[in-house]
């Protein structure tokens with residue numbers, strides 16, 4: 001993914017079918033990637049909560065359940081395909097207070113539906129083309145004193161599953177999107193805590209903190225299925241879907257091989273991931 005808003009939008013348009021295909025799996029297996037932020041926010045019944053980069057809506061639905069019928073949970077995402085999926089997975093009639101909006105958060109003055117008591121974001125901020133603009137819109141959408149909790153990846157070694165899935169698959173696929181350089185949006189663009197502080201402070205937040213958390217994603221002992229899930233969440237996803245069946249088989253086998261270090265045959269996969277929990281508050 002390279003840095004411009006247009007290339008980020010193109011990346012997510014191409015990635016969306018993979019996220020949609022694996023939405024149910026990712027709600028379960030990906031839950032540890034956001035649990036620390038959910039715990040830190042501790043949303044209460046009746047609150048208004050924003051989910052930034054909500055993908056296919058599973059985390060927004062969990063927030064809606066936490067705020068209950070008297071509260072509101074709004075999920076916003078750049079991908080209109082993922083937002084349509086979120087709406088059909090969690091229909092408004094069955095989930096009072098739950099709303100989804102397709103929009104680029106960086107271009108909004110405020111996210112409609114606020115002011116919010118709290119904002120949540122799971123594994124999104126490092127992928128924003130202009131994280132200061134995106135976080136400033138989140139801050140403006142919060143009430144004074146409103147709280148923000150988000151997760152992002154720490155540096156590479158604690159997240160070995162990311163290169164394993166991509167490097168195992170890539171040799172069998174067509175060209176991948178350009179890999180990020182420096183501060184360009186990508187998995188490790190906020191891996192450096194000083195940048196987290198700079199971005200959130202420039203966006204107008206106070207009490208900015210980044211706390212390391214090590215989590216483990218669990219998945220059943222289904223190597224092909226686990227390989228496809230992890231390939232399709234990343235930059236190899238779109239080339240994988242365009243590949244011939246033979247190339248897909250080879251890509252899957254390549255990823256299975258490099259992901260074997262996380263597998264205990266008969267028991268399943270335990271996939272460690274190293275995160276920052278970012279917390280901050282809107283002034284006032």
Ligand SMILES: C[S@@+](CC[C@H](N)C(=O)[O-])C[C@H]1O[C@@H](n2cnc3c(N)ncnc32)[C@H](O)[C@@H]1O
Pocket residue numbers: 008012026030052053054055056059076077078079082103104105106121122123124127128129134
């Ligand atoms: C790694 S996915 C995480 C999705 C979801 N939070 C989850 O954990 O399952 C990143 C999401 O951020 C969204 N995104 C990227 N840039 C965005 C922007 N400028 N405004 C809103 N959403 C954005 C993408 O469309 C994608 O759904």
